[in-house]
Amino acid sequence: MKDLQGIVLAIAERMAKEPDRGHVAQYIPELAKIDPNQFGIAVALADGNLFAAGDADTPFSIQSISKVFTLSLALGRVGDALWERVGREPSGDPFNSIVQLEADHGIPRNPFINAGAIVVTDVLLAGHQPRETIGEILRFMRHISEDDGIRIDPEVARSEERTGFRNAALANFIRAANNLRHAPEQTLGVYYHHCAIAMTCKQLAMAGRYFAFGGRLGVDGPKIVSSARARRINALMLTCGHYDGSGDFAFQVGLPGKSGVGGGILAIVPDVASVAVWSPGLNAVGNSTLATQALKMLSNRAGWSIFGET
Numbered sequence: 310m311k312d313l314q315g316i317v318l319a320i321a322e323r324m325a326k327e328p329d330r331g332h333v334a335q336y337i338p339e340l341a342k343i344d345p346n347q348f349g350i351a352v353a354l355a356d357g358n359l360f361a362a363g364d365a366d367t368p369f370s371i372q373s374i375s376k377v378f379t380l381s382l383a384l385g386r387v388g389d390a391l392w393e394r395v396g397r398e399p400s401g402d403p404f405n406s407i408v409q410l411e412a413d414h415g416i417p418r419n420p421f422i423n424a425g426a427i428v429v430t431d432v433l434l435a436g437h438q439p440r441e442t443i444g445e446i447l448r449f450m451r452h453i454s455e456d457d458g459i460r461i462d463p464e465v466a467r468s469e470e471r472t473g474f475r476n477a478a479l480a481n482f483i484r485a486a487n488n489l490r491h492a493p494e495q496t497l498g499v500y501y502h503h504c505a506i507a508m509t510c511k512q513l514a515m516a517g518r519y520f521a522f523g524g525r526l527g528v529d530g531p532k533i534v535s536s537a538r539a540r541r542i543n544a545l546m547l548t549c550g551h552y553d554g555s556g557d558f559a560f561q562v563g564l565p566g567k568s569g570v571g572g573g574i575l576a577i578v579p580d581v582a583s584v585a586v587w588s589p590g591l592n593a594v595g596n597s598t599l600a601t602q603a604l605k606m607l608s609n610r611a612g613w614s615i616f617g618e619t
């Protein structure tokens with residue numbers, strides 16, 4: 310095994326000196342306040358061993374990273390019937406594109422763009438009150454990260470609720486196309502709350518292990534999803550996990566991954582590790598500038614690209 314602690318420390322040191330840190334998301338007022346000078350990284354292995362550096366214990370808003378977890382839950386609920394309501398193709402358009410949704414007749418292109426994640430949330434809401442669904446998602450996050458301290462940041466959820474006019478437009482359009490079963494504001498309420506889950510890099514790396522280890526939390530850990538499902542969600546992360554920057558992330562890093570506008574990225578090294586990196590400044594397509602750079606360094610140094618060792 311490589312000297313992972315040495316590698317993550319070297320990455321954090323290098324990132325601390327980077328002058329170009331991107332720009333913190335401005336469209337969610339609560340996120341616009343975050344200090345861009347932060348950087349954290351954590352690598353979780355099958356046995357739960359963690360290698361971490363930088364601000365790996367600072368909670369941040371996981372935002373769209375929550376979508377890989379809600380997708381897991383929704384597939385558990387309705388299985389492949391989900392794919393009648395959401396596609397599996399990369400979008401090539403911004404994450405909140407309204408034009409694309411209209412072209413696709415209200416069937417969102419994939420579960421990771423906002424429109425697709427809103428439909429996934431709508432699936433989870435079936436038969437429940439919004440509060441129960443939020444509770445179910447939070448319990449799931451606590452279970453897979455083995456940490457009962459995980460919380461939702463109510464300020465972030467409120468901030469999104471107050472300003473999410475674009476998401477409201479998407480949800481209303483989906484409803485008009487008969488692909489939303491609940492009132493748009495109900496589904497959006499749950500969506501904003503799961504986006505507002507706050508986690509540290511260490512917690513997130515632990516939570517992502519089931520994608521790396523055939524659906525289990527570690528090699529002998531409890532089964533969370535089937536291995537086929539874990540494999541397929543990894544495929545979606547690779548092709549759709551970084552919005553219209555997905556191709557470039559696969560090119561640069563070579564790992565399935567999911568980013569969020571809070572500046573986090575969860576990356577999966579199949580059969581080896583689950584990695585969480587966070588730095589709040591984003592690039593032009595909404596992915597963390599330094600987290601992407603750090604993952605590129607990590608996958609190079611550890612020889613972890615799924616396309617072959619360097």
Ligand code: GLU
Pocket residue numbers: 371372373374404405423469476501504568569570571595
């Ligand atoms: N809650 C954010 C939104 O709906 C999620 C976007 C993201 O992380 O990419 O706009």
